[in-house]
Amino acid sequence: MKMQNVTILGSTGSIGQSTLDVIARHPEKFAVHALSANTRHDLMLEQCLKFRPKYAVMLDEESAGILREGVKRAGLETEVESGVMALEKIASSPDVDTVMAAIVGAAGMRPSLAAAMAGKRILLANKETLVMTGKLFIDAVRENGATLLPIDSEHNAIFQVLPRDVANRDGGVKRILLTASGGPFRTFAREALDHVTPDEACNHPNWSMGRKISVDSATMMNKGLEVIEAHWLFDAAPEQIKVVVHPESIIHSMVEYIDGSILAQLGNPDMRTPIAYALGFPDRIESGVGSLDLCRIAALHFEEPDYSRFPCLALAFEALEAGGAAPTILNAANEVAVQCFLDGKIRFPAIPNVISGTLDKLGAPRLNSLEEAFEIDRMARIAAREQIS
Ligand code: NAD
Numbered sequence: 001m002k003m004q005n006v007t008i009l010g011s012t013g014s015i016g017q018s019t020l021d022v023i024a025r026h027p028e029k030f031a032v033h034a035l036s037a038n039t040r041h042d043l044m045l046e047q048c049l050k051f052r053p054k055y056a057v058m059l060d061e062e063s064a065g066i067l068r069e070g071v072k073r074a075g076l077e078t079e080v081e082s083g084v085m086a087l088e089k090i091a092s093s094p095d096v097d098t099v100m101a102a103i104v105g106a107a108g109m110r111p112s113l114a115a116a117m118a119g120k121r122i123l124l125a126n127k128e129t130l131v132m133t134g135k136l137f138i139d140a141v142r143e144n145g146a147t148l149l150p151i152d153s154e155h156n157a158i159f160q161v162l163p164r165d166v167a168n169r170d171g172g173v174k175r176i177l178l179t180a181s182g183g184p185f186r187t188f189a190r191e192a193l194d195h196v197t198p199d200e201a202c203n204h205p206n207w208s209m210g211r212k213i214s215v216d217s218a219t220m221m222n223k224g225l226e227v228i229e230a231h232w233l234f235d236a237a238p239e240q241i242k243v244v245v246h247p248e249s250i251i252h253s254m255v256e257y258i259d260g261s262i263l264a265q266l267g268n269p270d271m272r273t274p275i276a277y278a279l280g281f282p283d284r285i286e287s288g289v290g291s292l293d294l295c296r297i298a299a300l301h302f303e304e305p306d307y308s309r310f311p312c313l314a315l316a317f318e319a320l321e322a323g324g325a326a327p328t329i330l331n332a333a334n335e336v337a338v339q340c341f342l343d344g345k346i347r348f349p350a351i352p353n354v355i356s357g358t359l360d361k362l363g364a365p366r367l368n369s370l371e372e373a374f375e376i377d378r379m380a381r382i383a384a385r386e387q388i389s
């Protein structure tokens with residue numbers, strides 16, 4: 001494989017840091033073209049010192065100013081820029097082969113799209129982009145000859161076990177079994193959910209992740225977003241996607257075939273495995289993840305999801321069935337509700353109420369263009385805030 005120039009959008013986050021960890025193991029395969037972050041200029045400076053990118057982009061101008069000083073003092077040649085346009089530039093530059101899209105939330109949309117339009121190899125962690133724009137994003141990828149490789153561990157697992165290069169179009173796939181850990185509150189009684197705190201919600205039993213996706217895991221909206229993500233990535237009908245709760249997070253997802261076979265991908269719960277798979281694809285490369293000790297794990301468990309304690313999962317299926325911009329609205333209302341919960345403004349069980357209230361108010365308008373997706377996202381955020389105040 002020729003040397004790949006990589007841009008990492010969201011390099012200071014959980015996925016961003018894991019990506020740099022894998023890249024650092026293969027200096028002969030990957031060079032870092034650009035890094036980006038929201039405000040964490042101190043960690044960004046450390047990353048610049050270690051990886052010597054050509055560009056470092058901070059969303060926030062003030063943080064960029066501080067970083068620029070640090071870069072200058074350290075004698076680095078890294079150019080520091082700021083703002084959304086600069087993010088789009090480093091995602092689409094002719095010097096870039098691969099873009100890791102690891103910004104959290106709808107904020108990742110514009111740069112991810114810029115990478116698609118420029119025909120890049122996109123490693124997509126930012127599931128909100130796909131939920132927000134659906135077919136429009138998939139079309140942008142296809143029309144511009146971009147390559148989309150899923151980073152979400154479940155979708156990466158499905159991608160690994162799906163058939164490739166077979167004669168019949170659907171490859172004999174019957175359905176996708178999307179595994180879910182159930183999150184930190186899997187065994188909590190409904191009443192107990194009234195009093196859970198943001199820190200408890202962010203204390204995931206198996207995975208260490210950013211705060212937004214951690215709350216999504218606790219409400220199971222993360223799985224709901226992943227159902228929608230699987231629909232678009234793998235062209236799977238909603239009834240072909242079955243969520244299976246698997247508390248150990250060892251099986252990362254499965255594909256069931258018409259002959260009764262089920263193929264699964266297993267591994268320790270460490271995002272460096274899917275990241276390495278996508279970075280190296282179609283080759284396999286070292287990720288730093290240790291061997292899975294099956295004898296020590298000894299038992300794997302499976303349960304049906306509880307849609308009544310975790311209504312967000314049902315809301316996501318409903319939005320997917322409703323189609324149009326319903327997933328866009330679901331995603332926007334969820335981002336608003338999760339932020340309010342993290343800020344201590346609403347209780348945990350209010351999150352699905354805000355989302356369903358917003359969906360009831362706005363319905364499922366048609367989604368014809370990316371500009372419409374932005375507009376509907378904006379309106380849904382306003383409607384969600386109205387539900388809260
Ligand atoms: P995180 O909060 O740890 O990191 C987010 C990154 O995005 C940071 O670098 C931050 O600086 C940047 N960022 C935040 N807001 C921004 C904005 N408005 N504009 C530009 N940059 C901004 O999040 P994470 O856990 O790394 O998750 C990133 C994405 O990957 C999410 O979409 C998440 O759903 C997805 N994902 C994460 C995991 C995981 O294990 N962490 C697993 C699967 C999917």
Ligand code: MG
Pocket residue numbers: 152153154226
């Ligand atoms: Mg996942």
